[in-house]
Amino acid sequence: MYLGLDEPVRECQYNQICTRNSLPMETLGHKKKKIPRRKWQVFPGRNRFYCNGRVMMARQTGVFYLTLVLIMVTSGLFFAFDCPFLASNLTPAIPVIGGVLFFFVLGMLFRASFSDPGVLPRATPDEAADLERQIGAANGPSGPGYRPPPRTREVVINGQTVKLKYCFTCKIFRPPRASHCSLCDNCVERFDHHCPWVGNCVGKRNYRFFYLFILSLSFLTVFIFAFVITHVILRSNRTGFLSALKDSPASVLEVLVCFFSVWSIVGLSGFHTYLISSNQTTNEDIKGSWSNKRAKDNYNPYSYGNILTNCCAALCGPLPPSLIDRRGFIQSDTPQPVSHSNGSSMYASTQLHTHMAAATPLLHSNSVMIGGGGPPFPGKSSLVVPCASLAPSQPSLPSMPGLSCAGDMLTLRDPDTHCHHHHFASPEETPSPSGPMPLTLPCAAHMTHGGHIHPAQLYDPASQDSLHEDSVRGLVKLSSV
Amino acid sequence: RFHNLQELRHSASLANKVFLQRDYSDGTTCRFQTKFPSELESRIERPLFEDTVKRLNIYYAEAEKMGGQSYLEGCLACATAYLIFLCMETRYEKVLKKIGRYIQEQNEKIYAPRGLLITDPIERGMRVIEISIYEDRGSSGSCSGSSSTSGSSAR
Numbered sequence: 001m002y003l004g005l006d007e008p009v010r011e012c013q014y015n016q017i018c019t020r021n022s023l024p025m026e027t028l029g030h031k032k033k034k035i036p037r038r039k040w041q042v043f044p045g046r047n048r049f050y051c052n053g054r055v056m057m058a059r060q061t062g063v064f065y066l067t068l069v070l071i072m073v074t075s076g077l078f079f080a081f082d083c084p085f086l087a088s089n090l091t092p093a094i095p096v097i098g099g100v101l102f103f104f105v106l107g108m109l110f111r112a113s114f115s116d117p118g119v120l121p122r123a124t125p126d127e128a129a130d131l132e133r134q135i136g137a138a139n140g141p142s143g144p145g146y147r148p149p150p151r152t153r154e155v156v157i158n159g160q161t162v163k164l165k166y167c168f169t170c171k172i173f174r175p176p177r178a179s180h181c182s183l184c185d186n187c188v189e190r191f192d193h194h195c196p197w198v199g200n201c202v203g204k205r206n207y208r209f210f211y212l213f214i215l216s217l218s219f220l221t222v223f224i225f226a227f228v229i230t231h232v233i234l235r236s237n238r239t240g241f242l243s244a245l246k247d248s249p250a251s252v253l254e255v256l257v258c259f260f261s262v263w264s265i266v267g268l269s270g271f272h273t274y275l276i277s278s279n280q281t282t283n284e285d286i287k288g289s290w291s292n293k294r295a296k297d298n299y300n301p302y303s304y305g306n307i308l309t310n311c312c313a314a315l316c317g318p319l320p321p322s323l324i325d326r327r328g329f330i331q332s333d334t335p336q337p338v339s340h341s342n343g344s345s346m347y348a349s350t351q352l353h354t355h356m357a358a359a360t361p362l363l364h365s366n367s368v369m370i371g372g373g374g375p376p377f378p379g380k381s382s383l384v385v386p387c388a389s390l391a392p393s394q395p396s397l398p399s400m401p402g403l404s405c406a407g408d409m410l411t412l413r414d415p416d417t418h419c420h421h422h423h424f425a426s427p428e429e430t431p432s433p434s435g436p437m438p439l440t441l442p443c444a445a446h447m448t449h450g451g452h453i454h455p456a457q458l459y460d461p462a463s464q465d466s467l468h469e470d471s472v473r474g475l476v477k478l479s480s481v
Numbered sequence: 482r483f484h485n486l487q488e489l490r491h492s493a494s495l496a497n498k499v500f501l502q503r504d505y506s507d508g509t510t511c512r513f514q515t516k517f518p519s520e521l522e523s524r525i526e527r528p529l530f531e532d533t534v535k536r537l538n539i540y541y542a543e544a545e546k547m548g549g550q551s552y553l554e555g556c557l558a559c560a561t562a563y564l565i566f567l568c569m570e571t572r573y574e575k576v577l578k579k580i581g582r583y584i585q586e587q588n589e590k591i592y593a594p595r596g597l598l599i600t601d602p603i604e605r606g607m608r609v610i611e612i613s614i615y616e617d618r619g620s621s622g623s624c625s626g627s628s629s630t631s632g633s634s635a636r
Contacts, residue, residue: 107562121606126498155505164505172608176505190509212559302508316555317547318573319566323606 040326044122045186053327055114057199058184064113064199071109071217074257075102077250078224082231085248089234094227101220108213109198116322117203118189120170120178128171135166158301177302179283193282202282205322208315211272218266225258276314277307493596493615501534501610511541513602513610520614525595533587533599534610537580544576577603 040053048057057064075098083095123131135151151166153173164173167180170187174180179191181201190204202210228251235244245252275285279302284290290300304310499520504512515534517527554572558565584601592599592612600611 104562107564111563120608123608124605124611127500127605127609127611130498130500157506157508162505173502175503176509208559209563312552312555313547316552316559318545318551318554319558319571320545321571321574321577321603323603325604 036329038326039324039328039330042330043324043326045119046184047119047186049326056116056326057113058194058196058201060183060196061199063196067109067197067199070257070261071102071105071220074224074254075220077254078228081248081250082228082254085231085235086227090230098220098223098227101216101223105213105216105220108209108216112195112202112206112209112213113198113200115200115206115209116324116326117201118191118205118320119184119201119203119322119324120172120175120187120189121324122169123171131166131171131173160299160301162301177281177284190281191283205320208319211269211276211315214265214269214272218262218269221258221261221265224254225262228254228258277310279303279310279314495613496616497614499612499614501612503608510545511607512538518612521597521612524597524614525592529591533591536583537602537610540576540580540583544573544580 038053040049040056043049046059048059048061049055050057078098079095079102083098086094151173153164153166155162155164155176157176162176164176166173167187169180169185172187174187175189177190178187180187181191181194183194184201186201188201188203190207192202192207192210194201195210198210198213200206231248232241232244232251232255235247238244239247272282275282278300280290280300284300288294290298292298304313497520499518501513501516501518504514506512513534515531515538517530521530551572581601581603584599588599596615598613598615600613602608602610605611
């Protein structure tokens, strides 16, 4: 028996899982010699990645394609049908300006849609355990079945008391202005809103692109609208209204699209201009976090005081790099925050130290067992089944250290790592790099971190062999228990 | 005890990790708390530690500073539709590299000889500064030997 433990029910389940896990264990040496996996492939959020991790979008991208089609079709019709007339009768500057606007709009749209909005990576198991310990100590001991109160921390920023909430999915205290997007299942810094038109969240890193997109799109819409009307008027002066419409039927479609777009897009631009000048996010504005109606002395602590500084800060401030390093390679000694149903990814990651390799098949079995029958947790999305954490309210937990003691365990906190079951969509649904994106794009320049944890370690055959050796040694040890 | 980082990583066993959380009292800018954790009291002198953290805070403030240079960079980037970042590094990235080198240097000179290791916060999503505390195990010959003793002692 793999573990030789008392409870027969668990033994059966371990039986099933063992065989699956033993395969990757045996072929670990072989698998390691293949191309190592990139971090986007095991990303815990509900995002889609294209171009081998360069492009990052939300799961539902249908509306984004609609946006793209609308813009391209309308502009295409404009350039094809109206521009020749306007260029020859008015000035060739019209198609030129239109062209510049069009490319700027597309550029900003792609930038807003494809870049990381400022996703906060989830806590590593050690961090999560450390936080749990701190919270547990603060709340005091409580009996089983007692659910602790929502976890918050208070910070005073610029004289205003701000509450930092604990995110149960990401296992972190959210920084101020961050929020958890339930559609993408990520905590995003300076979360503005999730925009289906752009197919991504709008947060700290792509807010300026989003704003420039809607601003330039309003100009483009107004531009096309004005010049199509001009075109029709000029034509009807010559040939009469109806024949003018017959000569350029596309103009009717363009006018319709532009007319309905203008209201919404120009309105949205105006709204976001207001938000930028007062340094608020859509989220804060909707909730009325800083409005005077909430409390007399309520004010926005993040505002710089004057409109110009606020605008400069939002649009021209330094662009922080992506924190999730999606194109980085998974390294054996870097703890990855989340487990997946795919067993092989476990062995490539989630190890604090090489000799803990033996413990991982154990923990993975644990997670499948508990994840299936775990008590419901106040998570953000009904699709995610968060596992039992080390909070005292989880009655199934005390048995876990007993199970894991069969192996060598330096830290018993690690069971928490692998328990987080996620909506299994993200890694499996990730399309191949030759997916639905036919356009080659100037991919956002994101940092790839080698850091000072040398990437060479991954390719070092000595360390791979030692990893394999350790895990085999671990298996032998466990089977002898 | 330990003379270099390599020795630390391969022969020592991890005893504990201390996490320095972010200090949000100044808003959303990146700062870390300089409170000296009790677990490090026996391992490192307080002024050395505080110096490291304060220096890191200074670097992060420099990266996020909004002034003439960052505005210029922002406007130039916008004018080129952000294509300029294909060939140029942002100021933030440059400072992050500097931070990476600083942490490496601090680890080599100060922390590794004391059996400690600082992890660059960028690898933890800028949430924490993670300091790993290593225990000095007697024989660093075979991994399994040391691990079984640590396993039994952990229980």
